[in-house]
Amino acid sequence: MRAIETAAIEAGEVTGLELMERAGRGVVEAVFEEWPELAAGTFRAVVLCGPGNNGGDGFVVARLLRQWGWEVEVFLYGEAEKLPPDARVNYERWAEVGEVRDIADLEPHGCELLVDAIFGTGLTRSVAADLYGSFDGVIDCMDCNRRVAVDVPSGLCADSGVTLDAPVPRALPAIRADLTVAFHKAKVGHFLAHGPEWCGKTVLTEIGLSGSETQGSIVCMERSLFDDGYLPGLTKWTSDHKYSHGHALILAGGAGKGGAARMAARGALRIGAGLVTVAPTPGALQENAARLDAVMLQAVGDAEALARVLEDGRINAVCLGPGLGIERARELVPVVLATGRAVVLDADALTAFAGAPEALFDKLHEGCVLTPHGGEFARLFPDIAEKLAAPAERGPAYSKVDAAREAAARAGCVVLFKGPDTVIAGPDGACSVCAAVYDWAAPWLATAGAGDVLAGFITGLLARGCAPMQAAEAGAWLHVECAREFGPGLIAEDLPEMLPRVLARLEAGDGAQ
Numbered sequence: 320m321r322a323i324e325t326a327a328i329e330a331g332e333v334t335g336l337e338l339m340e341r342a343g344r345g346v347v348e349a350v351f352e353e354w355p356e357l358a359a360g361t362f363r364a365v366v367l368c369g370p371g372n373n374g375g376d377g378f379v380v381a382r383l384l385r386q387w388g389w390e391v392e393v394f395l396y397g398e399a400e401k402l403p404p405d406a407r408v409n410y411e412r413w414a415e416v417g418e419v420r421d422i423a424d425l426e427p428h429g430c431e432l433l434v435d436a437i438f439g440t441g442l443t444r445s446v447a448a449d450l451y452g453s454f455d456g457v458i459d460c461m462d463c464n465r466r467v468a469v470d471v472p473s474g475l476c477a478d479s480g481v482t483l484d485a486p487v488p489r490a491l492p493a494i495r496a497d498l499t500v501a502f503h504k505a506k507v508g509h510f511l512a513h514g515p516e517w518c519g520k521t522v523l524t525e526i527g528l529s530g531s532e533t534q535g536s537i538v539c540m541e542r543s544l545f546d547d548g549y550l551p552g553l554t555k556w557t558s559d560h561k562y563s564h565g566h567a568l569i570l571a572g573g574a575g576k577g578g579a580a581r582m583a584a585r586g587a588l589r590i591g592a593g594l595v596t597v598a599p600t601p602g603a604l605q606e607n608a609a610r611l612d613a614v615m616l617q618a619v620g621d622a623e624a625l626a627r628v629l630e631d632g633r634i635n636a637v638c639l640g641p642g643l644g645i646e647r648a649r650e651l652v653p654v655v656l657a658t659g660r661a662v663v664l665d666a667d668a669l670t671a672f673a674g675a676p677e678a679l680f681d682k683l684h685e686g687c688v689l690t691p692h693g694g695e696f697a698r699l700f701p702d703i704a705e706k707l708a709a710p711a712e713r714g715p716a717y718s719k720v721d722a723a724r725e726a727a728a729r730a731g732c733v734v735l736f737k738g739p740d741t742v743i744a745g746p747d748g749a750c751s752v753c754a755a756v757y758d759w760a761a762p763w764l765a766t767a768g769a770g771d772v773l774a775g776f777i778t779g780l781l782a783r784g785c786a787p788m789q790a791a792e793a794g795a796w797l798h799v800e801c802a803r804e805f806g807p808g809l810i811a812e813d814l815p816e817m818l819p820r821v822l823a824r825l826e827a828g829d830g831a832q
Contacts, residue, residue: 338527346467346469347380361388363389363390363429364389369396369438385416435466444714445483445713468494471509475508480513482517497519499520505523507718510752511720567778569775570638570651570655577603582772582775583665583772586775587636589818619651638778639663641771652664666771685732703729723744726744743788745787751792761802776798777790797818801817
């Protein structure tokens, strides 16, 4: 965003003062849209301004609310003489109509709106100890349940979604917002880690900037990715035979352990793989036969048996992990990786190499997708997980995006780091965020077996010919859409059954978030 703003200013398209005015006006408009009752009368607002341009935005907000007829109190953290030029101009414009008090004078008291314009996206340090008492005071404003953050809540790292460490015990690390108004483009921190929790609700307002893409940008998954042939043939089937849509093999475990593999298989079949075969141990064949119809069965007892099955060149995608068993995974994973086929490694297939992840990394190739949750990620990448979990003292803090990218580079393949803020990274640094948060939240996805279905979705897409990054992105997005289609009460078995409805909406071009 800083690069986009600088380019626009240097090109003469806009001045910094104009951008600040538009930003402040955008905040006020967003407030009135969120709480229409506030536009219908005159109320009391407290505006907290900081020492940078975010504070300048706050002075604009204060002035515009005063013009609306509101009673406005403004508190400044820092010295007015040290404000950046544009922020200083807006400080002086406000000073012509209202008082500016030191933020140290802030005490808990009632107001209808509190505007947090202390620190914006450029925060690089934990906030000074003398400010945290004010943060506590903000939360103690019992009569204020409308807190608005300008661009990002103060104390939150916009690059990672984590709060920068409070320097004093038991102090609040940030100001929790009910509404966050971001300018032009959302920031990664709005979606990662605890960002959604601190932001409350994030809305975007345009400030007249034309630039949208910068080198190394991170894609936030949205329906538009499925337009323009992103997934050719996913909703518009051709007249080809079943083998033209691929053959997915799902390795399964022993007796009583086949449920996870069956759910993965159902996901692969529903998402469009032409054929799906589940391969349990010989002793579990009958059990699986009683539960499967369109999904085929092939007994695989050991590595030698698997090698024979893989002689069939029509099998073009393999999933290992769901319900596989640790020992069985150690034996079978190297056999599959040696063939160079597209592979999804999940659950037991990841945990099996926790003691010696290098033994796995040496065998991986670019056709692989790893799908760890937080615990599995820490077993494979303990040093990376340690950096991610370490309390952040300075910004930009190490983020889940950084962790996924580093892991993908080390593994040499796509890594899908699961969670409400799922991050998908490729070995080339490409990265997508698929965050089921805000209005797109699906908390009922936290149910046993949901990850197995996701592994099946990705495997089915690989079988259909999608590239690993594309399959992981699409699988993650469709996974959330299916959960939202069903709603509360979801169990993992429901997810594949929602796919026809979601795909029908995609084909119709409507209804998707």
